[in-house]
Amino acid sequence: MFVALLPVHTVNFRFELTQQGVYSLTTHLTLDLTWRP
Numbered sequence: 001m002f003v004a005l006l007p008v009h010t011v012n013f014r015f016e017l018t019q020q021g022v023y024s025l026t027t028h029l030t031l032d033l034t035w036r037p
Helices: 002-035
Strands: none
Touching: none
C-alpha cells in the first residue's frame, strides 16, 4: 500500500513545487512591472 501511494505523493509534491514556482515567478514579474520607473 505504501509503495502504491508513493508515486501519488511524488506527483503531488512536484505539482505543489511547480505551483509555488509559478506563483513566485508571477509575483516577481508583477513587482518588477509595478516598481519599474
